[in-house]
Amino acid sequence: QKEVEQDPGPLSVPEGAIVSLNCTYSNSAFQYFMWYRQYSRKGPELLMYTYSSGNKEDGRFTAQVDKSSKYISLFIRDSQPSDSATYLCAMRFYNQGGKLIFGQGTELSVKP
C-alpha cells in the first residue's frame, strides 16, 4: 500500500464548475499537508500549505484536512481553463522539512 493515494484521473469539467480533488494517507504521523499544481513539462508550484485539521481558503482554492480520517481535499471554485494541470498532494513529517511524500497526481482539464 502506498503511503499517499491519489486518484490519477483524468478529470474533465466544464468552465465554472467546482472541482474536488482528494488524497488519502496511511501514516497518521504526517503533520503538514500541501497541494502543488504542475503544468505540463514544468516544476510543481505550491498552491496551499496547511498543518491542522479544518479548512484553509485562498481565493478560489480551499484546502481541507481531516486528520481523523486521514483524508485531504482541494476544492477549486469557478474553475477556469487556465486551471488545467496536474494537481499533486504532498505531505511530510514534523521533523523532515525537506522530504515530501507525494501522491500520484490528478490530471485536470477544464473545458471552455
Added chain:
Amino acid sequence: DAGVTQSPTHLIKTRGQHVTLRCSPISGHKSVSWYQQVLGQGPQFIFQYYEKEERGRGNFPDRFSARQFPNYSSELNVNALLLGDSALYLCASSLGSDYTTDTQYFGPGTRLTVL
C-alpha cells in the same frame, strides 16, 4: 527575484554513462532537495542538503549522490545510468532553518532521457 534554477533543461545519455545535474536555490535559501519524477507519477524524494550537510536520503541506490557547495548550489550525480533513470529531476529549495515551517519551492526540472 529569481526562482530555483536548474541546468541543463534536457539531457540525453546512454546506458552506463554518468550524469551531473545542477541546481541554484532561491537567494537566501540554504536547503536544497532533489526529487525524481517518472512520467505519470508524483515526485519521489532522493536527497536533502542543508548547510552542505546531508539531512535526508530517500530509497535510491548508491549510484545516486549529491553535494552542496558553499554558495548553497547543489549537484546531483548519477553513475552507471539505467533505462529506468529516465525521468524529470526536480530541485527544490527552502530556508531550511526551521523544519517545522519549511516550505519547498521547486525549479523547472531537468529532463533526463537514457537510451
